[in-house]
Amino acid sequence: MPKYKNTYLHQKRISPVFFIIIAILIVLGGIGYFQKDRIHLIIKGYNFNEQNMILQLDDQDIQTYLRSDKIENLENWQTISQDHHYLDYSIYQKQHPQTNAKDVVNYIDQFYKLYQPKLDRLGYPKDTFLQMMQNASLQDFAYLVQEELPYSKTKDYLSIKGVVYTNLEKYIQSQKKPLDAVLSISYPFIESPQKVNQTYIVNEPESLTLLIKKGFQLPESYIPSDLKDVNIPIAKDCENKQLRKDAAQSLEKMSQAALKENLHLALNSGYRSFQQQKAIYDDYFQKYDAKTAAGLVALPGSSEHQLGLSVDLTSQSVIDGKWRFFGDTPEYKWVIENAHHYGFILRYPQNKSNITGTTNEPWHFRYVGLEVAKIIYENNWTLEDYVLHYGLSSSTTLIKSNH
Structure with missing residues (x-):
């Protein structure tokens, strides 16, 4: 109780x-x-x-x-x-920082209104839309819809750098492997002397393996963000003393190694801006006709020197007058055998102008990084050969067509 x-x-x-x-x-x-x-x-x-x-x-x-x-x-x-696609506006603006907000909204809203429902029915995932938007125009999406190209047939091509969306049907019909189809159909001029019928701007200019030549141009505004002075001897008339950081440091290491063999490398030219290249080209254009000028000096935007990864080398023995040409010097012979250990390749070798489109330049070396330089050296390739085997390292935007 x-x-x-x-x-x-x-x-x-x-x-x-x-x-x-x-x-x-x-x-x-x-x-x-x-x-x-x-x-x-x-x-x-x-x-x-x-x-x-x-x-x-x-x-x-x-x-x-x-x-x-x-x-x-x-x-x-x-x-x-706008139509309240805020996340997509933000993503697209980050991809295209130079595009104003009104154009961003117009692009995204038009895409969702005109193409997204139809692309959904063709099986395209949203992640694929966003990836394509990095370099696809609304006309590219219109092409996919008009041709009714399903994702199941295009997905293997969409992952390839430099894919040209309006060539997708040609890729499929070619029955070539996706990489071979993209390169041979959209960029036949990779391997010179194929005629250049289109000119493309490269969208990722920071890539170490970027192919720059006639048909592939850098944006006029591109200036590498990590340029630095190169700490090796400089030729007297050299005004371009900078390279991108990795290239500069690797060149310094290569110069130090050459010194141990009593070989004295010197910098003759490094990074050149678009404007500097234009001034050089215009000078040649005044002296010669356009065809001759283009054969002697790269068009503005098509010079590897604007990358900050290419260097024209000379030697102290040439500067002192002991040798007339760098290609005849002991330094050149040593660099040819050792440059790949420091990430450099001879960019325009002898007897390779049919591929590179440029006559032999024994002074012009290009930094591509240790791994790629080793592959190119061991296979006796040019950069063009490497691209044909491994693909472009940047998406592109067509700016000119001569068709």
Whole structure:
């Protein structure tokens, strides 16, 4: 009997406040459950207005924003009439930083309105859309839709650097391996002396294995971000004393190794800007006709020197007048046998002009990195040969067609 009495008294002592607290917690829990998306957005750092912008979207889209990194300056898109593809605007703008916001919105909204539903039916995943947007125009997407090319037939080509979307049907019909199809159909001039009918801007100029020649141009505005002075002897009339950091440091190591053999390398020319190359070309153009000038000096934008990875070498013995040409010196013979140990290749070898399109330049060496230099040296290849085996290292944008 006392046991039951104590239990009864214990129950009687429970305060009504307890039940109020429980009720409040239940209400708060319910609010938290229904507002969990807003809470997640708060945690990500979105302000109230940005939260409302996202929460007005479809549930599937909201979940995408919750999984993705925070979009910076999300509210800026509200100043432009648009269809609320905020994440896609942000991704596309990062891919194309020079494109203004209005053009970004127009591109993305037109894509979703005109092409995305049809591409969905053709089996193209959204990740593939985003990858293609790095260099695909709306006309490229229109081509896929008009030709009704399913993803199952195009996916092996889409992963290849330099794919030209409007050539996809030609690739498929060729029945060649995807890499061979892309290179032979879209870039037959990789191997000179094929006629250059198109000119492409390369979109990833930082690549160490970038192919730059007639038909492949660097953007006029491209300046390598890591240029540095090269710490080796410099020819008296050399005004271009810089290379990209890795190339400069490797050249310094190569020069130090040559010194141990009592061989004295010197820098004759390194990085040249687009404007400097244009000045050189214009000078040749005034002295000769256009065809001759183009044969003697690279067109502006098509010079490897703008990469900051190419160097014209000479030697102290040439500077002192003991030898007339670098290609005749002991230094040249040593560099030919050892350059690949430092990531360099002879860019325009003798008897390879049918491939490179440039006559022998025994002074011109190109930094491609240790691994690639070893492959090229051991196979007696040019950079063109390497590209034909391994593919381009950059996507491209067509800027001129002579068809």
